Amino acid sequence: MSSTTGANYANAADPAAAEVERLLPDEVADQRLTFADILSRRRGDTRPGLLFEDQSFTWDEVVSEAEKRAVVLRDLRREGRPFHVGVLLENVPDYIFLIGAGALAGATIVGINPTRRGAELAADIRSVDVDLIITDSAQAELLDGLDTGVDADRVLTIDSPRWAEALEAAGEMELPRIPEAEDPAATLLLTFTSGSTGAPKAVICSTGRMAALSAINHLSFTTADVTYNSMPLFHGNAIFSCWGPSVFSGATFSMRRKFSASGFLPDIQKFGATFFNYVGRSLAYILAVPESPAERETALRLVFGTEASPHDRDEFERRFGVRPIESYGSSEGGVILSLTPETPRNSLGVPPEFMDVHVVDPDGRECPPAEFDAGGRLVNADVAIGEIVNRTGAANFEGYYRNPEATAERVDGATYKSGDLGYRDADGYFYFAGRGGDWMRVDSENFAAAPVERILARFPGVALVAVYPVPDPRTGDQVMATVQMAAGASFDPAEFGRFLGEQSDLGTKWAPRFVRVVQDIPVTATRKIDKKGLRRQSWTVPDAVYLGDTKALEYRLLDDDDEAELLAQYERYGRQPA
Numbered sequence: 370m371s372s373t374t375g376a377n378y379a380n381a382a383d384p385a386a387a388e389v390e391r392l393l394p395d396e397v398a399d400q401r402l403t404f405a406d407i408l409s410r411r412r413g414d415t416r417p418g419l420l421f422e423d424q425s426f427t428w429d430e431v432v433s434e435a436e437k438r439a440v441v442l443r444d445l446r447r448e449g450r451p452f453h454v455g456v457l458l459e460n461v462p463d464y465i466f467l468i469g470a471g472a473l474a475g476a477t478i479v480g481i482n483p484t485r486r487g488a489e490l491a492a493d494i495r496s497v498d499v500d501l502i503i504t505d506s507a508q509a510e511l512l513d514g515l516d517t518g519v520d521a522d523r524v525l526t527i528d529s530p531r532w533a534e535a536l537e538a539a540g541e542m543e544l545p546r547i548p549e550a551e552d553p554a555a556t557l558l559l560t561f562t563s564g565s566t567g568a569p570k571a572v573i574c575s576t577g578r579m580a581a582l583s584a585i586n587h588l589s590f591t592t593a594d595v596t597y598n599s600m601p602l603f604h605g606n607a608i609f610s611c612w613g614p615s616v617f618s619g620a621t622f623s624m625r626r627k628f629s630a631s632g633f634l635p636d637i638q639k640f641g642a643t644f645f646n647y648v649g650r651s652l653a654y655i656l657a658v659p660e661s662p663a664e665r666e667t668a669l670r671l672v673f674g675t676e677a678s679p680h681d682r683d684e685f686e687r688r689f690g691v692r693p694i695e696s697y698g699s700s701e702g703g704v705i706l707s708l709t710p711e712t713p714r715n716s717l718g719v720p721p722e723f724m725d726v727h728v729v730d731p732d733g734r735e736c737p738p739a740e741f742d743a744g745g746r747l748v749n750a751d752v753a754i755g756e757i758v759n760r761t762g763a764a765n766f767e768g769y770y771r772n773p774e775a776t777a778e779r780v781d782g783a784t785y786k787s788g789d790l791g792y793r794d795a796d797g798y799f800y801f802a803g804r805g806g807d808w809m810r811v812d813s814e815n816f817a818a819a820p821v822e823r824i825l826a827r828f829p830g831v832a833l834v835a836v837y838p839v840p841d842p843r844t845g846d847q848v849m850a851t852v853q854m855a856a857g858a859s860f861d862p863a864e865f866g867r868f869l870g871e872q873s874d875l876g877t878k879w880a881p882r883f884v885r886v887v888q889d890i891p892v893t894a895t896r897k898i899d900k901k902g903l904r905r906q907s908w909t910v911p912d913a914v915y916l917g918d919t920k921a922l923e924y925r926l927l928d929d930d931d932e933a934e935l936l937a938q939y940e941r942y943g944r945q946p947a
Contacts, residue, residue, distance in 0.1 A: 403550065407616055420622070457509070475555060483603075504524065509526055559573060592619040599624065646673050673693070719799065739800065751814070789802075790802035830859070860915075863924070
């Protein structure tokens with residue numbers, strides 16, 4: 370290990386001229402490769418492999434550190450118990466080494482979400498049969514007083530003498546051959562879903578699948594690249610789109626302890642990053658930082674992620690000179706959609722050739738193509754919107770750990786059901802219409818939240834927006850929006866009403882009845898808006914909430930009299946506002 374202080378680690382070779390290596394999934398399967406095999410490619414490689422803060426590890430050192438931890442994990446394994454190792458850490462080198470150790474030792478690495486708290490955190494840990502937890506003294510405090518099912522002496526902190534002594538002893542030992550580490554079907558990772566639409570579920574990822582996701586090298590990394598990750602390592606985006614392909618290709622992997630919008634540009638400059646990955650609203654946060662001429666002077670050539678708005682992708686390209694590659698996918702791996710140069714502005718793109726993706730109604734029938742009016746508004750949402758499915762995708766999904774009911778909801782024979790709403794145009798391009806819980810029924814008209822969000826995001830000064838249903842006092846739903854304004858911007862209800870009246874693609878039932886203005890929209894650990902929490906709170910919150918006349922498109926601040934009248938209506942018809 371060496372210091373990176375004052376250094377720029379941009380590799381000397383031109384990434385565009387360097388050789389791209391990849392293996393297709395069938396080749397990985399035929400060779401029965403595991404992630405241990407992928408990691409072993411880096412043994413003896415003396416180029417920079419991992420950059421973190423002021424530390425630098427060669428790839429050979431990364432492998433060596435993983436081997437030492439594999440020895441420690443094997444020594445701590447208990448017969449008759451699942452070899453499940455919970456990792457409760459920020460993005461630190463030990464996390465990376467432990468993933469490699471899991472592959473080499475035949476252990477399952479469970480990424481524990483440190484943004485969870487109390488009983489929910491304990492339930493997560495118990496649900497996946499964790500028998501050993503690796504954490505540090507700061508994160509360990511989150512476990513105080515919790516019934517995790519893990520004995521106190523089975524919680525190890527990486528900043529303790531016990532851990533240091535174990536690693537020192539392991540350095541003198543050789544890792545034996547471990548048959549279970551050679552089985553591609555062995556579970557390497559359990560990654561929890563974000564929990565944005567329900568309780569988090571632990572997605573199974575075998576060591577063979579991890580090898581395939583790494584070796585396909587879908588973004589064409591080379592040894593000349595420096596990848597940068599600030600997304601949490603307990604989530605699939607960081608592992609599958611950045612870390613794994615970096616190991617396979619030999620690209621230098623750099624990372625930050627946790628995401629920081631203000632720290633993004635300094636990190637990109639310091640490490641000489643050519644790539645970074647994002648998820649959720651990360652781009653919006655980066656763009657909220659004041660613009661700098663240095664943004665056009667980085668080595669960035671690739672940006673990849675999910676759930677950035679078209680506006681944010683346009684703005685990032687203007688400021689940094691790199692067009693983000695937006696994709697649709699999930700930890701489950703059942704459906705992938707990616708942009709092409711011809712993709713319409715608001716579309717998710719198209720699936721790869723090996724995926725048979727469709728939009729189907731509740732009976733599994735193909736939905737008709739989307740139709741748009743002259744203003745670009747979807748006019749047949751009631752029949753065009755359905756669930757996005759992959760009719761050959763069940764084989765890519767390895768299930769949720771100890772959750773057969775949730776697994777069954779995703780699988781129907783050979784079909785993988787995403788649970789997400791979408792529609793497809795006549796040219797085959799797919800569009801996102803929201804999560805399953807984003808479907809609304811207003812005055813007998815069905816529509817989804819995502820198209821409304823795209824419109825409201827155009828309102829000047831809006832940084833983030835979430836649209837979701839809240840109960841109507843009588844029947845069905847009403848549209849509610851929560852907006853976070855950009856720094857220095859304020860919400861003007863009169864201007865908002867005028868703006869809505871000018872949007873030719875705004876459906877007649879789409880104008881929000883309630884608009885909540887917040888300083889910070891609540892997000893999950895993976896930067897996805899926590900709509901579950903917003904829906905629970907509804908409009909009965911202390912924040913500024915504006916009440917809209919959705920016909921006249923006039924908005925005023927909700928006052929005590931309005932609230933009392935609304936609550937009386939809910940009581941009259943036996944409903945609740947949330």
